[in-house]
Amino acid sequence: MSILKSLLKMRKKKELPIQIEEPPDADAGADLKTLSLEQLKEKIKDEFGSTIDLSMDDLKTEGKDALLVYLTSMVDTKQLKETFLQSLSGKHDGLKLTTEDDLKSLCKEKFGGAGYQLIETFNDIITALLFGNIIIVFKDLEKALSLSMASSEDRSITEPSTQTVIRGPKDGFVESISTNVSLLRRRIKNRNLRFEKFIIGSETNTSVYIGYMEGISNKKIVEEVRKRLRKIKVHAIFESGNIEELIADKTATPFPLALNTERPDTVAANLLDGKIVILVDGTPFVLLVPAVLVDFFSIAEDYYQNFMMGSFLRIIRYLAFMIALITPSLYVGILTFHHELLPTPLLLGIIAQREGVPFPAVIEVLIMEVTFEILREAGVRMPRAVGQTVSIVGALVIGQAAAEAGIISNIMVIIVAITAIANFVSPTYSFAAAARLLRFMLIIVSAILGLYGVLLVLVFIVAHLSSLRSFGVAYLSPVAPFIIEQQKDVFFRFPFWSMRQRPAYLKTQNPEKMPKTGSPSPPPMKGERAN
Amino acid sequence: MLKENISLSQLLTLLINFLLGSAIVVGVGGDAKKDAWIAIAIAVLIGLGVMLFYYFIISRMPGKNLFEIMEFCFKRPIAIMLSILYIIYFLYLACRVVRDFGELIASAILPSTPIEIISLTICMLMAYILYLGLEVLGRTSEIFTPYLFGFLFLLTILLFASGNVNLYELQPVLGDGFQPVFKALFPTLIVFPFGELIAFTLILPVVTNFKYCMRVSLLGVGIAGILLLFAMFLMIVTLGVDVLLRSNFPMLSSAREVSIGNFIERIDALVVFIMMLGILIKGSVFMFAALKGLEYTFRLPYRYFSLPVAMIVTVFSILISVNFGDHWQEGLELVPYYLHLPMQFGFPSLLLFVLILKLRKKKSKSSTKEMKF
Numbered sequence: 001m002s003i004l005k006s007l008l009k010m011r012k013k014k015e016l017p018i019q020i021e022e023p024p025d026a027d028a029g030a031d032l033k034t035l036s037l038e039q040l041k042e043k044i045k046d047e048f049g050s051t052i053d054l055s056m057d058d059l060k061t062e063g064k065d066a067l068l069v070y071l072t073s074m075v076d077t078k079q080l081k082e083t084f085l086q087s088l089s090g091k092h093d094g095l096k097l098t099t100e101d102d103l104k105s106l107c108k109e110k111f112g113g114a115g116y117q118l119i120e121t122f123n124d125i126i127t128a129l130l131f132g133n134i135i136i137v138f139k140d141l142e143k144a145l146s147l148s149m150a151s152s153e154d155r156s157i158t159e160p161s162t163q164t165v166i167r168g169p170k171d172g173f174v175e176s177i178s179t180n181v182s183l184l185r186r187r188i189k190n191r192n193l194r195f196e197k198f199i200i201g202s203e204t205n206t207s208v209y210i211g212y213m214e215g216i217s218n219k220k221i222v223e224e225v226r227k228r229l230r231k232i233k234v235h236a237i238f239e240s241g242n243i244e245e246l247i248a249d250k251t252a253t254p255f256p257l258a259l260n261t262e263r264p265d266t267v268a269a270n271l272l273d274g275k276i277v278i279l280v281d282g283t284p285f286v287l288l289v290p291a292v293l294v295d296f297f298s299i300a301e302d303y304y305q306n307f308m309m310g311s312f313l314r315i316i317r318y319l320a321f322m323i324a325l326i327t328p329s330l331y332v333g334i335l336t337f338h339h340e341l342l343p344t345p346l347l348l349g350i351i352a353q354r355e356g357v358p359f360p361a362v363i364e365v366l367i368m369e370v371t372f373e374i375l376r377e378a379g380v381r382m383p384r385a386v387g388q389t390v391s392i393v394g395a396l397v398i399g400q401a402a403a404e405a406g407i408i409s410n411i412m413v414i415i416v417a418i419t420a421i422a423n424f425v426s427p428t429y430s431f432a433a434a435a436r437l438l439r440f441m442l443i444i445v446s447a448i449l450g451l452y453g454v455l456l457v458l459v460f461i462v463a464h465l466s467s468l469r470s471f472g473v474a475y476l477s478p479v480a481p482f483i484i485e486q487q488k489d490v491f492f493r494f495p496f497w498s499m500r501q502r503p504a505y506l507k508t509q510n511p512e513k514m515p516k517t518g519s520p521s522p523p524p525m526k527g528e529r530a531n
Numbered sequence: 532m533l534k535e536n537i538s539l540s541q542l543l544t545l546l547i548n549f550l551l552g553s554a555i556v557v558g559v560g561g562d563a564k565k566d567a568w569i570a571i572a573i574a575v576l577i578g579l580g581v582m583l584f585y586y587f588i589i590s591r592m593p594g595k596n597l598f599e600i601m602e603f604c605f606k607r608p609i610a611i612m613l614s615i616l617y618i619i620y621f622l623y624l625a626c627r628v629v630r631d632f633g634e635l636i637a638s639a640i641l642p643s644t645p646i647e648i649i650s651l652t653i654c655m656l657m658a659y660i661l662y663l664g665l666e667v668l669g670r671t672s673e674i675f676t677p678y679l680f681g682f683l684f685l686l687t688i689l690l691f692a693s694g695n696v697n698l699y700e701l702q703p704v705l706g707d708g709f710q711p712v713f714k715a716l717f718p719t720l721i722v723f724p725f726g727e728l729i730a731f732t733l734i735l736p737v738v739t740n741f742k743y744c745m746r747v748s749l750l751g752v753g754i755a756g757i758l759l760l761f762a763m764f765l766m767i768v769t770l771g772v773d774v775l776l777r778s779n780f781p782m783l784s785s786a787r788e789v790s791i792g793n794f795i796e797r798i799d800a801l802v803v804f805i806m807m808l809g810i811l812i813k814g815s816v817f818m819f820a821a822l823k824g825l826e827y828t829f830r831l832p833y834r835y836f837s838l839p840v841a842m843i844v845t846v847f848s849i850l851i852s853v854n855f856g857d858h859w860q861e862g863l864e865l866v867p868y869y870l871h872l873p874m875q876f877g878f879p880s881l882l883l884f885v886l887i888l889k890l891r892k893k894k895s896k897s898s899t900k901e902m903k904f
Binding site for chain 1: 538540541640641644648649652656663665669670671673677793794798802804807811
């Protein structure tokens with residue numbers, strides 16, 4: 001009975017069925033049958049050296065000598081001791097372990113459903129050890145038993161720290177990749193949701209999964225993702241940002257070419273639109289490809305609230321992005337070259353304020369913008385305990401005192417504040433970063449060429465954006481190339497029932513999300529004819 | 532060489548921006564005085580015909596551009612000579628467009644900035660866009676065109692709201708008879724801006740969905756013509772014909788008239804935006820046409836030429852004339868007769884004639900071949 005219990009327990013911890021891609025392996029390694037237990041022990045010791053977390057115990061089970069190997073750091077030792085060893089070292093019922101078939105039947109009997117594997121090469125043993133399996137090698141048998149018993153010590157699911165919502169699910173991805181996969185599977189209970197595993201990083205052997213909807217996602221794009229992931233030859237992957245940079249169509253751009261998110265609901269919705277998700281073990285940020293520019297302005301919450309409010313907030317987001325991008329350069333351009341654009345009373349006010357300021361407008365703007373960027377970076381990096389200090393220093397000392405000391409004008413403080421706040425509106429941090437960088441370019445050009453320069457740089461940015469591609473999909477779609485059907489979900493968010501089409505630029509296998517239903521309407525009143 | 536395509540909507544926006552381009556900057560049809568709008572209205576109708584003419588040449592051999600059709604008609608050596616002529620012609624037009632814009636910025640927006648800097652910066656931008664390819668040009672124009680309409684709409688509202696509009700300026704209609712209208716119409720209005728559509732003979736062949744190409748290009752010419760007509764109408768009724776004729780940049784002058792509640796004043800920046808977009812597209816299209824010619828002549832991808840050609844345009848946009856008056860006179864008195872007429876209608880007519888003959892010959896040949904089998 002204890003065996004049954006332990007099995008039930010293990011079944012809960014079982015990993016989700018995942019199609020394993022064979023990691024490319026040059027030499028398959030020595031076969032087990034050529035090694036005796038002692039030799040094997042030596043060989044493993046050679047491989048791992050004197051690391052302290054390697055545990056090798058001799059066992060006698062089912063009347064046979066065996067060797068149990070595992071990495072204490074990777075294996076849930078509590079589970080191992082309490083359940084597994086008890087069940088295996090218990091009384092044997094006359095079963096003899098002499099042939100491979102005996103081993104198989106033993107496994108079926110005792111570990112069926114527990115995710116066991118029989119492996120036969122030495123290299124497989126090493127790999128299995130590194131992924132948190134325990135290995136039992138029986139004397140005189142050609143195959144060893146590998147059981148997944150990875151410790152599941154990770155952060156519990158919490159609210160995402162970067163992309164918060166007012167209304168919407170509060171769970172976010174965590175560092176453990178299997179938890180993340182289960183978060184997705186729980187949202188899309190569909191057999192067509194497929195995950196594939198890749199091992200990337202020659203030193204770190206990091207698990208990277210791609211997920212897609214079979215029958216929806218464009219097969220060519222899925223194949224392209226696979227191809228690019230296989231092409232990666234780096235020593236280490238620690239974060240999805242590494243992957244993002246290695247598979248992007250173009251790296252010389254400030255704009256992110258993959259959407260990263262911490263929110264499972266965003267990922268689920270995008271998967272159903274035909275996008276492909278890339279999960280990396282060890283980080284809560286997952287990637288969605290192909291990404292287009294409008295993805296960075298729409299968030300999951302747009303779809304959870306009234307469509308009018310959703311549309312309004314979306315327009316606000318575009319507006320805020322423009323404000324964050326061009327406000328400082330407009331200030332410089334207008335004050336340096338085009339005074340006449342301002343109404344006279346406003347101009348007089350600004351000139352009066354700037355009377356004591358010793359710098360030209362561009363220097364003033366650059367000082368403040370750089371100061372703000374420094375403050376912001378300090379705010380992110382500093383220990384939490386000194387958080388108060390920085391905000392006080394930032395707001396009071398630098399803002400107010402600099403204005404009072406006559407180094408900068410008050411209107412400058414307003415401009416920096418507006419720019420900063422507008423920059424925080426952007427739902428994706430990596431996209432807001434592009435505005436932060438381009439802002440400086442705009443400021444400098446506008447100091448040289450005025451508003452003409454600002455327009456010049458804006459056209460330059462748009463030309464650059466329209467040359468970008470993310471996995472072959474034009475970055476500015478569906479605006480340019482213009483697709484009229486998709487305008488329902490770009491600047492406005494149309495009512496849910498009317499958004500029936502998947503994005504056409506993804507060229508999905510099934511372009512329709514749902515049948516045509518029409519607007520929901522109340523039941524007919526008395527005397528009214530139902531139609 | 533990379534295969535690139537532009538969509539029908541991109542073609543439409545390119546056409547609109549191209550035709551508005553420098554025409555809206557300098558104002559056209561001034562010879563007809565108060566009746567300039569009538570002249571433009573007639574010119575639009577002729578412009579549709581011009582577009583059809585170029586479309587007809589291209590549609591004879593789908594997928595081949597002007598230079599490749601020349602090769603088909605005259606063999607490569609002669610085609611190369613002709614294409615060199617056209618390259619120079621297109622580059623000259625690009626220079627003129629850039630010069631128009633440089634003068635506009637230098638006289639209206641940045642008076643103390645040397646015009647060379649303006650030329651250089653806008654040409655660098657064109658070079659960058661063309662280096663990225665025709666697709667990028669199409670998308671860029673697609674993105675900015677809604678703003679063009681928005682700004683024009685806003686300008687109209689503001690002009691009417693500020694009470695500068697005096698519809699009686701239009702009277703008397705045809706006060707001097709049809710004579711001035713015809714004078715404005717031929718050849719100036721026909722060759723500029725409508726005859727310049729010859730540059731689109733390099734773009735039409737790469738449009739996806741060639742089937743609808745004719746409809747869309749006629750629609751583009753129509754919309755642009757109506758906008759041009761509307762802009763002229765707006766300029767006449769706000770400025771009056773005397774100020775209009777004396778003003779170098781009438782659109783800019785009329786925008787300066789706007790004044791609402793002492794708060795919305797001097798909205799020149801909006802107008803400059805409209806103009807800059809048009810100039811950018813028009814200059815880029817001319818440069819693209821010249822680059823295509825270079826591609827044909829040297830058999831190298833045209834992207835390689837974009838920066839050098841942009842530098843040439845920068846220099847010659849300054850060198851083609853000593854000052855704005857000279858530039859203006861050159862554009863009105865010399866270019867239409869000695870450059871526009873032969874390059875826009877002379878050679879293409881000849882080409883079409885030979886093309887039809889050759890095609891007929893080929894057809895009869897292939898049909899006799901079929902008879903044998």
